[in-house]
Amino acid sequence: MSAGRILIVEDEDKLRRVIQLHLESAGFEVDGASTAEQALPLATIANVVITDLRLPGMSGLEFIQQLQSRGIQVGIIVMTAHGSVDAAVEAMKLGAADFVQKPFSLDQLTAIAEKVMAVQSLRAENQRMREELDHRYQFGNIIGRSSAMREIFHTVERVAPTRATVLIAGESGVGKDMIARAIHQHSPRRNKPYVKINCTSIPENLMESELFGYEKGAFTGATASKPGKFEQADGGTAFLDEIGDVPGNIQVKLLRILQERQFERLGSNVTRNVDVRVIAATNVDLRAALEQGRFREDLYYRLNVVPISVPPLRERMEDIPFLAMHFVKKLSAELGSVAKEISPAAMDRLLTHRWPGNVRELENTIERSLVLASGEMLEAADIRIEAPRSTPAISAGQTPLLPEGETLEHWEQMMIREALRRANGNKSQAARLLGMTRNALRYRLSQMGLDSGTPEEAEISGLK
Ligand SMILES: Nc1ncnc2c1ncn2[C@@H]1O[C@H](COP(=O)(O)OP(=O)(O)OP(=O)(O)O)[C@@H](O)[C@H]1O
Ligand SMILES: [Mg+2]
Known part of the structure; x- marks a missing residue:
């Protein structure tokens, strides 16, 4: 198998032939051209172009510009005369990958060609993955190639058009929020409200009024009536996040919403009807809460009509390269980073971590790495995986303080x-x-x- 195709553009016939022979003996397929005009059509089938800068007719720099403006994706190496570093710098600015100064040794040129070829083939591989990603392993903006994720996409597609209640279970950061939103977006309710209710962040004593609303005078401070989250979600979807944290008295009321779609505002005895689709999520095993009597069994069965269980990232490693590429693409532009590809060694690091924080941790890691990366490629050294967060014991004398003498x-x-x-x-x-x-x-x-x-x-x- 060939190590790749190289095009040499050099007007000195003898030099061009010597380079050609040497690169061929290194395993490359090599084409030659003595002018840029002649080289342009040949460049379309090359992986790497090695060009002299001083050429008769179109100059080397113009040639590089032509390659770029025609969208020809090749790795470019320029050969410059001794002492003309400025031209090489100019060429690098235009997108050349590397340069050699004449006189150079053939081994030196071959080593550079091999390096540029490696980057080029990685880029092609990344490009292929990106295209695959665009076509197959994506549901809206949710990425997943593993059979578990594709199964989830399938379920989402089937249940979205219905009003069936969905219970999404999975560790923190696996994408439960995204899935809930995707169900809403693929449902006939997509143009109606999507109301997210985070059951952990609402204090217990405010939960009933938050969820079901209240009438003026229902409690001290209730100076006006206010609709609750379920009323806001009328016609649309209510997403109950961290459902396992809902206290018992509220569980009863949720059950009634699910069974009869009815409720009363706090301080009112007028029964109201809502048309709402409920999606709930949990990152704890609700069955354990059931057994301990912290979660009502009847509510559990009402919620668990369509269960979606999202496995942790470490159990679907094949998603990692696709997710990583997706985040590089998404975040690189946002952060103004030049890094666009992931080196194989960097990918290895991503594949060997256990990701206790799941996809969220992967996304944050890519973001941090992009900020640190200086080149076009994320290298293994750029990947900073945070040490597992050992919650520091905040007991007296244990909280870490500044070093002695530091302010x-x-x-x-x-x-x-x-x-x-x-x-x-x-x-x-x-x-x-x-x-x-x-x-x-x-x-x-x-x-x-x-x-x-x-x-x-x-x-x-x-x-x-
Ligand atoms: N399959 C995926 N494809 C693309 N991005 C994903 C995927 N899964 C998760 N993410 C990203 O990871 C982050 C965490 O996802 P999300 O908030 O949906 O997780 P979660 O399961 O709801 O976590 P928590 O339990 O902490 O609320 C988000 O920024 C989301 O964009
Ligand atoms: Mg969430």
């Missing part, structure tokens, strides 16, 4: 400088690394006397 202010400044350095001076990226907004970072910088554009900031960021 909080100085520590904070160090963090900010480090974040700016890693983000190459890009404030939005630095702010992300620090978990603060860009404005908050700007404010801190101004307090540190590092307003934008001051020489010191330019020095920290390495940008002049």
Whole structure:
């Protein structure tokens, strides 16, 4: 099998033939051309083009521009005369992958060609995966190639048109929210409200009024009547997240909504009807809660009409490359990162981690890596997987404090400088690394006397 196809554009016949023979003996298929005009049609079948910059007729730089404007995807290596580094720099700016200065050794050129060829074939492989992703392994914006995920897509498609209640179970970060939203979006209710109710974030004493609404005077502070979440969701979908955390008295009322689609506002005895589709999610095993009597059995069966169980990411490893590519594509543009591909070694790192935080953790890892990456390719060293979060014991004397003699202010400044350095001076990226907004970072910088554009900031960021 050939190691790939290379096109050499060089007007000196003897030099071109010598290079051609050498590359052929290294296993490549090689074409030659003595002018750029002659080379253009041949470039379409090459993986790598090695071109002289000084050519009769169209120059090497113009040739590179032509390749780019015609969308010909080849790795480009330029050969420059001794002492003309400027031209090489110009060529790299136009998208050349590498350059050699004449006189060069043939082994040196072959090594560069092999390297550029490797990047090129990886890029082609990534491109192929991307196309596959676009066509098959995607349901809306949900990615999944594993049989478990494809089964879920199938279920979503079947239940979306109905009003059947769906119970989505799975660890945190597996994509339960996304699935719930997809069901709503593929249902006839798509143009009606989608109301998400996070059962953990509502304090227990406010839950009834939040869910079912209240009338004026129902309790101190109820100065006006207010509809609850179920009324807001009328005609649409109510998504009950973390259903396992709902207290017993509310469970009874939910049961009634599911059975009769009826409820009363707090402080009212008028029975109201709603037309709402309920989707619930849980990241705990509800059956355990059932056995312990914390969750009503009748409610469980009413919710579990269509069960969707989303396996943790570590049990569907084949989704990882596709998800990773998807996040690189999605986030790279957002973050203004130049990285567009994932190196095989980096992919290996992603495939060997256990992902306790599931897809959310993978997405965050890719985001962090994109911020750190300096090249077009995410390398293994760019992939920073966070150490498993061992919740620090917050008992007296155990909470970690600053090192002896360190002040909080100085520590904070160090963090900010480090974040700016890693983000190459890009404030939005630095702010992300620090978990603060860009404005908050700007404010801190101004307090540190590092307003934008001051020489010191330019020095920290390495940008002049
Ligand atoms: N199959 C997927 N394809 C694309 N993105 C996904 C997929 N699964 C999850 N994500 C992304 O991972 C993140 C977490 O997903 P989501 O919020 O749906 O998880 P969850 O199961 O609801 O988590 P939690 O239990 O913590 O609420 C989101 O940013 C989502 O975009
Ligand atoms: Mg969720």
